[in-house]
Amino acid sequence: GESVGLHLPTLSVQEGDNSIINCAYSNSASDYFIWYKQESGKGPQFIIDIRSNMDKRQGQRVTVLLNKTVKHLSLQIAATQPGDSAVYFCAENIQGYSTLTFGKGTMLLVSP
Amino acid sequence: GAVVSQHPSRVICKSGTSVKIECRSLDFQATTMFWYRQFPKQSLMLMATSNEGSKATYEQGVEKDKFLINHASLTLSTLTVTSAHPEDSSFYICSAPAGTSGSDTQYFGPGTRLTVL
Numbered sequence: 304g305e306s307v308g309l310h311l312p313t314l315s316v317q318e319g320d321n322s323i324i325n326c327a328y329s330n331s332a333s334d335y336f337i338w339y340k341q342e343s344g345k346g347p348q349f350i351i352d353i354r355s356n357m358d359k360r361q362g363q364r365v366t367v368l369l370n371k372t373v374k375h376l377s378l379q380i381a382a383t384q385p386g387d388s389a390v391y392f393c394a395e396n397i398q399g400y401s402t403l404t405f406g407k408g409t410m411l412l413v414s415p
Numbered sequence: 416g417a418v419v420s421q422h423p424s425r426v427i428c429k430s431g432t433s434v435k436i437e438c439r440s441l442d443f444q445a446t447t448m449f450w451y452r453q454f455p456k457q458s459l460m461l462m463a464t465s466n467e468g469s470k471a472t473y474e475q476g477v478e479k480d481k482f483l484i485n486h487a488s489l490t491l492s493t494l495t496v497t498s499a500h501p502e503d504s505s506f507y508i509c510s511a512p513a514g515t516s517g518s519d520t521q522y523f524g525p526g527t528r529l530t531v532l
Contacts, residue, residue, distance in 0.1 A: 311456050337520065337521075339523070344506075344526070344528070345525055345526060346419075346421075346508050346510075346523035346524050346525045346526045347459070347508070347510075347523045348523070349520055349521075349522065349523075352520060392458060392459070401447055401449075401464075401512050401519070401521075402449070402461060402464065403449075403461070403510075403521060404461075405458045405459045405460075406458065407457075407458050408457075408458050
């Protein structure tokens with residue numbers, strides 16, 4: 304299993320700033336990637352996904368970038384708001400297999 | 416988006432008792448559901464894959480006799496923690512893919528906080 308620590312990486316930003324959360328994935332065979340937002344005491348909430356035939360996908364205030372060469376995924380949140388404060392997880396999947404593998408997570412703290 | 420519910424949202428039980436957690440897909444059918452466990456400040460760890468009409472598939476290190484899974488219908492999977500001990504205290508979350516292909520978006524339930532005294 305993956306090794307996990309007791310302290311999540313934390314990104315602290317001011318309200319209105321743009322936030323970038325990074326994720327390194329391990330399996331070069333993964334071809335579907337998802338970002339989830341998890342607020343305290345709640346289940347993960349789908350934010351945005353991207354398939355490996357794309358390198359960028361935009362949603363409302365969010366953009367996901369995929370760099371398959373270095374196995375790196377990022378989530379950009381524009382004009383970050385206090386309500387964006389949560390833990391963000393990336394997850395990877397291989398087409399044909401429905402199990403997800405989650406990254407360690409990053410806590411985003413947005414100050415007013 | 417698809418909605419997944421869990422019941423109960425939190426449960427406190429005595430050591431040695433069994434606890435059942437339900438996971439329901441409310442507006443779609445799910446032949447497969449997933450059960451995760453999450454400890455504080457850690458990521459989600461997949462425990463098992465629940466399959467409607469067949470046995471669950473457990474991840475390495477997860478005791479199938481301790482964590483009983485029953486996928487009773489296309490909208491309901493249950494996880495029973497048998498003879499619970501304090502180390503089983505955790506946040507249990509289920510998910511279900513809203514589709515039939517192998518790479519569908521998974522929707523998560525709100526989680527169940529289990530505290531074993």
